[in-house]
Amino acid sequence: MDAPQPAYSDTDIRTDWTRAEAEALYRLPFSDLVFRAASVHRAFHDPGKIERAQLLSIKTGGCAEDCGYCSQSAKFDTGVKASKLMDKDSVMQVARAAKAKGADRFCMGAAWRSLKDRDVEKICDIVTSVKAEGLETCMTLGMLEEGQAERLADAGLDFYNHNLDTSREYYDKVITTRTYDDRLETLGRARKAGVKLCVGGILGLGEDQEDRVGLLLELSRLDPHPESVPVNRLVPVKGTPLAEAKSVKDLDFIRTVALARLMMPKSVVRLSAGRETMSETMQALCFLAGANSIFMGEALLTAPNAGDDADSALLAELGLNREAADAAGP
Secondary structure, eight states: OOOOOOOOOGGGOOSOOOHHHHHHHHTSOHHHHHHHHHHHHHHHSOTTOOEEEEEEEEEOSOBOOOOTTOTTBTTSOOSOOOOOOOOHHHHHHHHHHHHHTTOSEEEEEEOOSBOOHHHHHHHHHHHHHHHHTTOEEEEEOSBOOTTHHHHHHHHTOOEEEOOOBSOTTTGGGTOSSSOHHHHHHHHHHHHHTTOEEEOOEEEOSSOOHHHHHHHHHHHHTSSSOOSEEEEEEOOOOTTSTTTTOOOOOHHHHHHHHHHHHHHSTTSEEEEOTTGGGSOHHHHHHHHHTTOOEEEESSEETTEEOOOHHHHHHHHHHHTOSHHHHHHHOO
16 A cells, blocks of 8 residues: 655645745755655656657757857857758658657757747747647747747747756856846746746756755746756866866755755656766656656757667666556557
């Protein structure tokens, strides 16, 4: 018989977390923190289900931003060459292959500072076509101007990704070409248009514990909470200012995942970039602590990813997504 779980409801979802409360949770003994997060996770989600998304770079390189971690910035010599926006047929070929391999959501990213009006029609056509394949759609296109989010929503866009990256206090140590409030303004425009939000951050930028807590405080104060919260582990890129950044400790990463789950109970928390550096044990602990989504495939934009074979083997070993596996047959 399963052990009884504490009762949780939508009334437990808060947008008024204080820093003292969040830091106290983060500092709990590790087993207590993970147990609390697992309990909340089970109250709001199926603990046996891991969402699978695939991310495709539909326009690579040449970005005018100076994000200190990014291989696609035109300001850094990283060896990434700028490309034009992919044509719709090429995007659809990848989307259909992703669905055939079990993807639930198809995410597309363009290395732009902001979406230009001249590209909106092409982007909307891609969104509508991917949506017609039965996949959830997500786009990350930089900043949005007035009216653009509404056009994306009309095309069928489900999610808009625009990460905050880190805390407000640490942000200008990483990025100077776009402000924190610029990012929040774009998120507000997407939300106002009825598009769900996919917004999270990156761990390992040189930030400290207070910055990780600060990032989650910012996210948890969005009302409603972001429907999707990607948690990335920095993939250092030669040629960027953060190429030699010290990796975040495994336990600190897991603690951050657990805190995200506690502060945003209904959000999907995704293990995103950096998973190829995580052991199976670390990933399993992240799932226990409340992560319930991963990116599938061999690459994330320009960064390596764990790969479908490794993911399928890990999920099978952990007994996750059994229903989907049973439906697929032998």
